[in-house]
Amino acid sequence: MRGLQRRLAEFAAARDWGQYHTPKNLAAALSVEASELLEIFQWLTPEQSAGVMADPESAHRVEDEVADVLSYLLQFCEVLGVDPLAAVAAKIERNETRFPPAP
Amino acid sequence: MRGLQRRLAEFAAARDWGQYHTPKNLAAALSVEASELLEIFQWLTPEQSAGVMADPESAHRVEDEVADVLSYLLQFCEVLGVDPLAAVAAKIERNETRFPPAP
């Protein structure tokens, strides 16, 4: 993941895109891409949504949008110095206390 | 990252949340959390948005929303068998061709 973050930073630098990559713009782009992922599912029943990878075209769309979401998330974390894996680990620990397991 | 994905899966299983975790619902939750991240920035100028980690309270909010976005993305990828890092690597390669570096 660190390697991908570096490649994304180099990719943006080589295109002089850093000027656009404010935290605010990257947060907006992340939310736009997350919506494009949701768009694939918006009219599907829960059952149809579970079978979405069986169709090669939808499978490719899903992978493509996942890539966009994760790319913007990594770039957002890079510009703000946030460690996303540490953030998830900390959240899981807090949630262990907030939501005790079912008996 | 694989370790976190496993912990998230165990966490959901222990609370019997699997029934809610259809790909459609996880995509909706991911997009809702991405919007909560954007909410932190919505009224800020570009300059203010760059300084958001200087305030401990905003910094914590940012880390918390990053954790939520990545958690739902990992759970979404888990239920559909998508490898998010491979998806980003493939996308970077496609984009190298689509967007040649500035001269």
Next chain:
Amino acid sequence: MRGLQRRLAEFAAARDWGQYHTPKNLAAALSVEASELLEIFQWLTPEQSAGVMADPESAHRVEDEVADVLSYLLQFCEVLGVDPLAAVAAKIERNETRFPPAP
């Protein structure tokens, strides 16, 4: 609707909020509020989602988020001089041709 648009404009002016109401910020706020509306439904089955107004607390939440979405949409249209009703009418006309009725 014109009356509400005027009241919203006066409300913002009286609080000196105009400086925050760039089209970009209002579009971000609109999308954040639309996600808050979606949040109410994210874990519900299609059937449960149809019954959401039966519970007074959810009904109130739904109405509150509808109000937020429409308020930001009206303010966005106001600052850019867009007539939202004319835009919908034009779109319906285009769609009549794009999607012929089922036989």
Next chain:
Amino acid sequence: MRGLQRRLAEFAAARDWGQYHTPKNLAAALSVEASELLEIFQWLTPEQSAGVMADPESAHRVEDEVADVLSYLLQFCEVLGVDPLAAVAAKIERNETRFPPAP
């Protein structure tokens, strides 16, 4: 607005789309369209965002996405029996108390 709501309902009925129009799906579609509106602005500076209607192509895109957002909002309100204008009026009244005007 009531007239548009009726036309949208007839349009959907003539295409047998009612089966897809659960409140949950319409809330998802509304949030997807609000993100498409935001997408137009995501890399713009606040100043550029204020000038977006000067370019006929962006102006058309903005009007088109406004139409989509309002169409799904009206359809959502129709299936749940929510009066969107009454909801905004009630919200403005609550907000008059919550946020007193600047002195």
